[in-house]
Amino acid sequence: MRFKLRNTFARCALAFGFAPAVFTSSLQADWPQFRGPNAGSVSLDSKLPTKFGGESNANVAWQTKLPGRSVGGAIVIGDQVITTSSSGMDQRRLHLISVNDKDGSIRWQQEFVARGRTNCHPTSAIAAPTPVSDGKYVYAFYSSNDLACVDLDGNLVWYRSLSTDFPKAGNDVGMSSSPIVVDGVCIVQVECQGDSFAAGLSCQDGRILWRTDRPKQSNWASPVAIKLPSGEQVVVMQSSQDLLAVSPKTGKTVWTMDVKCSSIPSAMAAESRLFVPAAGLTVFDLSSAGAVPSKLWDNNKLAANACSPLVVGKRVYTISRTVLASADLFSGELKWQARLPDAKSIWSSPVVAGNNLYIFTEDGKCFVVNLGDEKGEVVETNDLGESVLGSPAISGNALYVRGVSSLWKIAEK
Amino acid sequence: MFAMQSIHSSIAKLKQTALALSIGLGMGVTLQAESSPELIKQLQSLKSNDASNQIATDTIRQLNAANDVTLIQSLTAMKGATPVGRNWLMGLANSLYRKSGKSQTAELNKFLSDATQDGEARYTVFKWLTASNAELRKTLLDGMKQDPSPELRYLAISEAVQAKPDTKELLSLLDSARHAEQVVSIIGVLKEKGTVVDQVKQFGLLTEWKLIGPFDNVGTVNFDKVFPVEADWINGKVKDEYESKLVADGKNVNAKWINESAKSEDGTIDVAALYSNEKGCIVYAATEFDSEKEQDAELRLGCINGNKTWLNGKLVMSNEVYHTDMKIDQYTEPVRLKAGKNQILVKISQNEQKEQWAQRFAFQLRVSDSTGKAILAKGK
Numbered sequence: 047m048r049f050k051l052r053n054t055f056a057r058c059a060l061a062f063g064f065a066p067a068v069f070t071s072s073l074q075a076d077w078p079q080f081r082g083p084n085a086g087s088v089s090l091d092s093k094l095p096t097k098f099g100g101e102s103n104a105n106v107a108w109q110t111k112l113p114g115r116s117v118g119g120a121i122v123i124g125d126q127v128i129t130t131s132s133s134g135m136d137q138r139r140l141h142l143i144s145v146n147d148k149d150g151s152i153r154w155q156q157e158f159v160a161r162g163r164t165n166c167h168p169t170s171a172i173a174a175p176t177p178v179s180d181g182k183y184v185y186a187f188y189s190s191n192d193l194a195c196v197d198l199d200g201n202l203v204w205y206r207s208l209s210t211d212f213p214k215a216g217n218d219v220g221m222s223s224s225p226i227v228v229d230g231v232c233i234v235q236v237e238c239q240g241d242s243f244a245a246g247l248s249c250q251d252g253r254i255l256w257r258t259d260r261p262k263q264s265n266w267a268s269p270v271a272i273k274l275p276s277g278e279q280v281v282v283m284q285s286s287q288d289l290l291a292v293s294p295k296t297g298k299t300v301w302t303m304d305v306k307c308s309s310i311p312s313a314m315a316a317e318s319r320l321f322v323p324a325a326g327l328t329v330f331d332l333s334s335a336g337a338v339p340s341k342l343w344d345n346n347k348l349a350a351n352a353c354s355p356l357v358v359g360k361r362v363y364t365i366s367r368t369v370l371a372s373a374d375l376f377s378g379e380l381k382w383q384a385r386l387p388d389a390k391s392i393w394s395s396p397v398v399a400g401n402n403l404y405i406f407t408e409d410g411k412c413f414v415v416n417l418g419d420e421k422g423e424v425v426e427t428n429d430l431g432e433s434v435l436g437s438p439a440i441s442g443n444a445l446y447v448r449g450v451s452s453l454w455k456i457a458e459k
Numbered sequence: 460m461f462a463m464q465s466i467h468s469s470i471a472k473l474k475q476t477a478l479a480l481s482i483g484l485g486m487g488v489t490l491q492a493e494s495s496p497e498l499i500k501q502l503q504s505l506k507s508n509d510a511s512n513q514i515a516t517d518t519i520r521q522l523n524a525a526n527d528v529t530l531i532q533s534l535t536a537m538k539g540a541t542p543v544g545r546n547w548l549m550g551l552a553n554s555l556y557r558k559s560g561k562s563q564t565a566e567l568n569k570f571l572s573d574a575t576q577d578g579e580a581r582y583t584v585f586k587w588l589t590a591s592n593a594e595l596r597k598t599l600l601d602g603m604k605q606d607p608s609p610e611l612r613y614l615a616i617s618e619a620v621q622a623k624p625d626t627k628e629l630l631s632l633l634d635s636a637r638h639a640e641q642v643v644s645i646i647g648v649l650k651e652k653g654t655v656v657d658q659v660k661q662f663g664l665l666t667e668w669k670l671i672g673p674f675d676n677v678g679t680v681n682f683d684k685v686f687p688v689e690a691d692w693i694n695g696k697v698k699d700e701y702e703s704k705l706v707a708d709g710k711n712v713n714a715k716w717i718n719e720s721a722k723s724e725d726g727t728i729d730v731a732a733l734y735s736n737e738k739g740c741i742v743y744a745a746t747e748f749d750s751e752k753e754q755d756a757e758l759r760l761g762c763i764n765g766n767k768t769w770l771n772g773k774l775v776m777s778n779e780v781y782h783t784d785m786k787i788d789q790y791t792e793p794v795r796l797k798a799g800k801n802q803i804l805v806k807i808s809q810n811e812q813k814e815q816w817a818q819r820f821a822f823q824l825r826v827s828d829s830t831g832k833a834i835l836a837k838g839k
Contacts (some may be wrong), residue, residue, distance in 0.1 A: 135613040135638060156553050158546045159579050161507075167786050194550070200557065201523045202550030204516045207543050210507035218784035239780045251516035253509040264783070354718075 055073075067331050069086040075343075077122040077446070080176035080224035081395060085270045085314045087356040089440040092399040095458045096414045098445075107444065107455040110151030113141055116173040117393070118224070118436035120448045123179045123198065124307030126153060127439075127455070129448050130186050132172035140172065142186040144200060145453055147441075154200030162190035162209025169393075169408070169435070171450070173299040174222035175268075176436065178232070183249060185232050189221040193234065195252060204252035211254075214240030217264050224268040226281070228294035231255060237265035244269070244283055246297055254316035256297030259440040261287040265309045267323075270314040275333060282320065284313055289322060301338040311350040311395070316357035316376060323350050327364055329378065343378035347371065353394040353405070358417060365392060365405065370415060370422055384422035386413045395437040397445075402446065429452060493521075495528035502547045503540040515547055517657040522551055531566050534584065537577035544581055552580070554586060564588065571599070585611060604635045609830070613638050620645060626652050633661070636740050637831035639787040661835025662787060664726025664825045665746050665803070669716045672742030675704035677738030679810040680777050681741060682765050688714075688743055692804050693772045697745075704740055716745075722824070723788060727761075730807055731820035739811045745804045748826055749837040750796040756834050758803070761789040762822040765808030769796050771801055781810045782817040793829065 081087040098105035114133025121128050125148065131141040138160045144153040164172050167187055177186040183203055186194050191208035209215050215237040225234045231246040237260045245257040260283070269283045271294070280291040280300045284307035291300040307313070308323035315321070318333040318343065326346035332337035348355075352367040360375045368389040372381045386392075389407050394406040402425070403415040410433055414426040434450035439446040444457040493501075498518045505511045512671035522528050533552040537545045560567070570576060571584045589596035603615035616636050624632065626649065632646045634654065646656045657665060674686050689699045703714035721728050730742050750756075758775060760768055768776040776792045809820045826834045 080731065134612050138610070154557060156550060157583065158549060159542075161542050161546065165786070165789065167784075190548070193545075196550075201554045202519055204512060204519070205543070205546050205550060206512060207507045207546070210543055214778070218780070218789070239783070293634045307509070 048192070056085065067441070075122070075441045076179075076181070077120075077441050078181070079178040079226055079267055080119055080230075081312075081314065081354060081356075081437060082397070082439060083233070085226075085268075085312070085354075086316060086318070087314070087354070087437070088358055088398045090398070092357075092440050093443045094399040094402070094404070094440070094445050095456060096402060097428060098456045099329050099412070099428045099430045099454075105456055105459050107457045107459070108453050109144055109154070109454050110150040111452045112143055114139065114173065115171045115450045117169075117171045117222070117450065118174050118447055118448065119176040119394075119436035120439050120446045120453060121177055121179055121182065122147070122439050122441035122446060123184070126177070126198065127446050127453060128177055128316065129442075129453055130173040130175075130188065130190065131175055131334075132160070132164075136160075137166070137172040138164055140175065140186075140188050140190070140192055140194075142184065142194060142196060142200070147444075147455070148362060149454070150378060156186075156194065156196050156200050156202065158192055158194055160188065160190035160192055161207040162188075162192060163216035163218065166192055166217075170220035170222070172220070174220055175224040178227050180227045180230075180249065185225055185227060185249075187223075187225045187234055188215075188265055191236060192216050192251070193222070193225070193232070193247070195232070195249070203244050204251045206247065207343060208234070208236060211243035211288070212236070212243065214238075214384070215243070216240060219264065222266045226271055228271045228279055228281060230321065231294045233269050233294060235260070235269050235283055237263065237268070237285060239264060244292070245292060246281075255295065258292065258299075258415070261285050263309070267307070267309055268315050270315065272320060272332060274361060275318075282313055282315075284322060284324070286307065286339065289313075289324070295443070298380065303338060308350065310352050312354045314355060314357070319375070321355045321357065321362060323355065323364075325363065326371075327355060327374040327378070329362075342376075344376040345373060345380065347380050348373055348378070352393050352395075356396065356398060358398050358401075361417070362369050363396070363398075363403065365396065368392065370396075370403070372417065382418070382421045384415060385422065386415075386424065387427075389413065393435040396436050396441055397450035399440055399445070404438060406430075406438065406447065408433055408435060410434050470779075491542065495522060495525050498522050498525075498534065499528065499532060499536045499548070499551075502551070503536050503544045505544040505547055507543045512545075519547060519551060523554060528555070530560055530563055531570060534580040535617055536569055536581040538575075545577065549579070549583060552583065560587060565825070567631065574607055578606075578610065580612075581608050582610040584797055604632065610620070612636075613641060616641060616645075619767060620648065626654050630654070636723045639831065643787075645830075651775070658724040659721070659726050660839070661727065661833060662825050663827055663835050664721065664787075664823060665748065666721040666726055666742045668719050668721070668728055668746050670719055670728070670730070670733060670742055670744045671701065671714050673704050673737045673740030674701075674714070674742070675739070676741045676808055677704070677739040677811070679739065679765075679808070681780075682767075682808050686741065686743075689804070689806065690743065692802075693769065694744070695772065695802075719744075726823040726825065727821050728765075728823065729821050730809075731818065734820070736818065736820070741806060741808050742820075743804060743806055744822065745802070746824075748796070748801045748803060750798055750801055750834075751837050753798045754796050754834070755829065756796045757791050757793050757827050757829060757831075759788045759791045759825050759831075760805070760822065761785050761787050761824075762807060763819045764822070765810070766790070766822065767806040768824070769804040770803075771797065779808070781808075782812060782814075782819070785819065785821065785823075787823060787825070788831065788835055796826070796834075 059089040095105040142156040195203040223235040289303040289305040313321040320330040327348035328344040391408040410430040412428040434449040449456040536683040600615040
């Protein structure tokens with residue numbers, strides 16, 4: 047029963063014109079975007095195995111090799127697991143691939159050719175942003191600023207080359223901001239030293255409904271949708287120079303703050319609070335009806351270099367390099383820290399199922415950390431033997447991991 | 460017989476009209492019923508703007524629903540289409556291939572063998588045909604080392620290099636290779652085998668430069684400032700000296716032209732070394748290229764700093780980007796060379812970032828044809 051809601055939520059969201067906002071629920075089985083429903087990275091009711099992979103390939107339901115490489119995450123819509131990839135000369139071939147949840151077979155593929163820049167750091171890929179779906183369409187964005195919309199059968203609905211519109215949009219380290227969909231608008235944040243902007247495109251036909259200039263600085267953070275006390279939805283965008291909320295339909299500024307935010311980990315909202323990677327972690331009050339959210343607290347011991355924060359219960363969690371920190375949601379007081387032993391670089395944002403946090407490293411290890419009140423305990427260290435830079439998805443009692451060259455489903459056998 | 464065809468044709472047109480009307484009514488717009496070939500033509504000429512996107516979205520919806528458009532039609536239409544149009548057509552082709560592609564092997568083989576068709580379309584077809592046929596893949600790639608499709612050529616040469624060929628074959632592959640990283644890779648393999656290739660000549664990198672600077676760029680605010688030397692160069696008459704920025708000892712020193720030859724095999728001019736790692740400054744570099752004839756060419760620049768490039772007084776490139784990457788062919792721009800001496804000026808702009816990875820101040824430039832094959836100056 048719990049997972050009968052799969053895909054229903056997204057369809058309702060589309061029908062009624064709203065997107066997931068501040069609450070943290072565990073009932074949705076779809077994982078429609080980067081960090082899942084509400085960008086919360088949490089699926090409390092899911093029961094995932096703590097031990098998987100390794101030489102015995104334990105609890106690996108399937109592993110599907112995919113063309114090229116990807117550092118973005120997968121999404122789950124109904125019985126489809128959808129991911130992107132970039133392959134071939136200069137990674138110019140942009141893939142959008144649907145995999146059957148049941149057996150890992152390829153259901154459909156779409157493919158385009160990058161029309162924007164395809165330079166990127168060797169650890170990254172042109173397939174870096176995580177795709178997003180409103181339950182009817184899937185929107186795939188790439189470092190080259192190509193944006194494609196397909197239906198759930200993989201048929202092209204529309205395509206847009208934002209680098210053709212804005213030729214100086216690009217970053218030779220690679221872009222990675224993931225798009226979101228709010229109120230029938232697909233929102234992209236394209237911040238770089240050249241043509242730097244954010245834009246809202248019509249989900250129906252890819253028209254640019256609005257575009258706003260952004261600071262000319264490289265930025266890899268993703269926008270996030272939040273709901274204000276009035277019920278209005280706004281899109282929050284961060285950069286090294288500001289924190290900005292805009293209306294998703296018009297792009298008009300709702301509020302802006304002079305906050306120097308991190309340019310890699312992204313903000314998230316929970317419990318009427320906005321958690322922003324800035325000055326360590328800075329938390330703003332979303333409960334008041336005032337024009338600009340007031341600051342509740344900040345704590346420089348909760349800095350994150352790459353991973354986005356997440357909230358479970360009355361705790362907020364951040365990762366700085368290889369140290370996981372837990373702090374009180376209301377005061378910001380640091381409760382405990384746990385070092386991830388022998389961990390290499392971490393780029394993938396963690397997810398939580400039940401009371402366990404799953405965090406993947408660049409060299410393919412996954413630390414499973416039990417989140418206690420007094421301490422965090424590493425209960426298992428798994429090894430997929432494949433580099434992982436994208437954030438995993440959770441649907442039902444399964445974990446979906448996008449490795450650089452393959453897609454994995456992890457579930458209790 | 461003809462009467463029946465006419466009836467079928469009429470029914471098909473009625474279906475199209477009904478489809479178009481139903482879509483049009485549903486979308487609140489009026490669409491004209493058009494045949495699939497006409498609709499495909501619309502996709503061919505697409506640009507990336509709002510008006511085009513509305514038309515294309517309606518067009519692709521009709522084509523996805525139509526029964527009379529064929530896979531080969533959509534692939535053939537990619538020839539001559541705009542880059543944006545090619546992606547719309549590729550999206551259509553992928554859907555059609557899922558529906559019926561596997562029954563069209565003969566037609567697809569014929570399409571692939573026609574080297575006059577669009578290179579991106581042919582590479583797509585190649586992947587479809589060889590996805591589960593390693594033997595066919597090898598056979599086809601063996602004959603594609605000089606294919607006009609850059610992607611097919613790149614793949615064919617990559618596979619051939621991996622097969623550990625002898626030196627003669629490697630030299631032949633080097634002659635065919637156009638992709639900069641692939642060229643460097645083959646030269647590296649040849650070197651391991653004891654054959655040294657002049658990489659600078661292979662790429663056609665320009666090595667002889669005259670530089671002048673540093674000029675003020677404190678605060679990174681003068682990227683677009685036209686310094687006197689820039690104005691003079693554009694007007695075709697430069698002086699020997701210009702007033703420079705304040706240097707470390709607080710004195711103005713007149714900047715003079717200095718000669719510099721690229722010493723590395725990637726043709727890099729290390730501007731930082733020439734100007735004592737000066738930050739917040741601009742340096743100009745000038746050279747000339749003696750072309751055998753008037754011809755189409757590309758200027759291909761690699762630069763880790765903000766940069767502008769002029770050819771014969773005309774600005775051809777401008778990239779205000781700092782410390783993201785530098786490699787051969789990083790920025791390319793088609794140009795028309797005149798016969799004889801062509802004047803090239805590069806403006807390199809350094810900012811004041813303090814990070815260890817943000818200290819480079821360098822560039823490299825070459826002249827090639829549109830495929831990346833070096834065009835050498837007269838007498839080189």
